[in-house]
Amino acid sequence: MELQQMRYVIAVAETNNFTRAAERCLVVQSALSHQIARLERELGAKLFERTSRRVRLTPAGEAFLPSARQCLDAAERAAAEVAAAVGEVRGRLAVGLIPTVAAVDVPGALRDFRRLYPQVRISLRVGASEELVEQVREGVLDVAFLGLPTTARPEGVAAHELARDRLVAVVAPDHPLAGEPSVSLQRLSCEDFVDLPAGTAGRIQSDQAFSAAGIGRNVAFEVTSADFIARLVGPGLGVAMLPSAYAPQLVGVVTIEVADAPARVEYAVWSPVSRTPAAAAFLAVIGITEHS
Template sequence: MLVTSSIVKEDGSVELQQMRYVIAVAETSSFTRAAERCLVVQSALSHQIARLERELGAKLFERTSRRVRLTQAGAAFLPAARQCVDAAERASAEVAGVVGEVRGRLVIGLISTVAAVDLPGVLRDFRQRYPSVRINLRAGASEELIEQVKQGTVEAAFLGLPTTARPDGVNARELARDRLVAVVAPDHPLAAESAVSLRRLSTEVFVDLPARTAGRIQSDQAFAAAGLSRDVAFEVTNAYLTSRLVEQGLAVAMLPSAYAPQLTGVTTIQVTDAPTRVEHVIWSRAELTPAAKAFLALLDIQGKGTGSHA
């Protein structure tokens, strides 16, 4: 790494708070927003980063009137800074866990259509029991979340996968299976139907997840197995945008039946030969933080790195 050999001050260390400031600026691309996140005035944050840059002998950020971005040195510094901050926070949380206090940070990944678990309800209970834990929710595609759990940047995640796919390299528990339903605008010709086939749907324009994502594959496989093709004119990354495009009559969609009741402004229709989606919760095979163990315990999952595999 370009700068790790020189990540030292005169006393032999870089302050953790300076690292937190660098991480915040890198993630927000703004000194102003980074200062707001870190609950400090911008001048103090800027001063500490400038001081760190002098000590390192390298600029970490390129600053213009329009944007802030990492330099080559900054890009090299950032992963090590994250590791140091994460290690310090984990060490503090582990010590607290020994004396019976669960604190620290919990990073949870989820797809936008998670329905097998009442996640807001679980988080409400978790928050009541462990108010010192700071929770970070990250939405993403199932395959991305699996990689993030493997890498340790996400501690637990909720996925939706086709029946042909299994989470690999992580601990996993199957939560539920659910068939997809068609979602159309209220004034769509199909809205009055009680059920529809894939063949009939294949004549419609679709909005769906991006190609080759797990959520898209389950529908693509179903149409292909029936010898059908379809026109996916719109690709989006979350269910809210999907439903809004459907509401405007721009396309139809297929979404999990357990999730569909949350939608407004659209009509759902049963699909006679619909594909099935499997929801999983996954967690790392490495030792978990006390916060992650406590969260999984609320789901009745032991979560000690040796859970069941889907």
């Protein structure tokens, strides 16, 4: 069993197509198919069901895939550790972030990191805070930037507090509140809201604030992107509450201070047990060291 065979299996599983998998792996399709058939003979089981219309994993393939990924990750980690031992940083760096991260200039940090370590392959994922924490725990991500209510803290990961921020109201330019210097939660509760999905960290901080004040509100629209929240607020479909440090990036809306606004904490998180050389180097670029 060879690592290259595992790469081929993963490529076919992710593309559901032998031709696209071969293109991804920069190999002719016949060679890829031959190596997968050879692996299947060695394992004594078919990994894929092939028809004229589709390719999909068999139960044996489903069982094989997670271990194949772990083997490749271990091999890549071993190579990166050897490189680090002789003063080089290689391998991969997988970074996750929430759309509203503001405490760190992530593109700028990646630019600086890339200049220092050009041999590291970088991938970037955008998601919700709770998803990012889970992906760091699982080893899918090396470092993630997230925001949580002040009542919560990342669990099962190493965490460094980056900044604290308050939410501001976001309204359409022609909204009656647009000219006000500040507003209260009580006044906002009369409006329809555009917000993140229920249960997400970004939604919980607002829900907790209204609940603590004994106030109800109507969330008329739930969306997964903070940018799209502003795109719905702009035409007057509702109001929203977003972090004040993120708000200057928005266009076509007006922001208003909220007198009794909820707060959130931004964190950088990483694995406490398996920090790669690339992850350690990236954290150092943003000023987080072993003892931070």
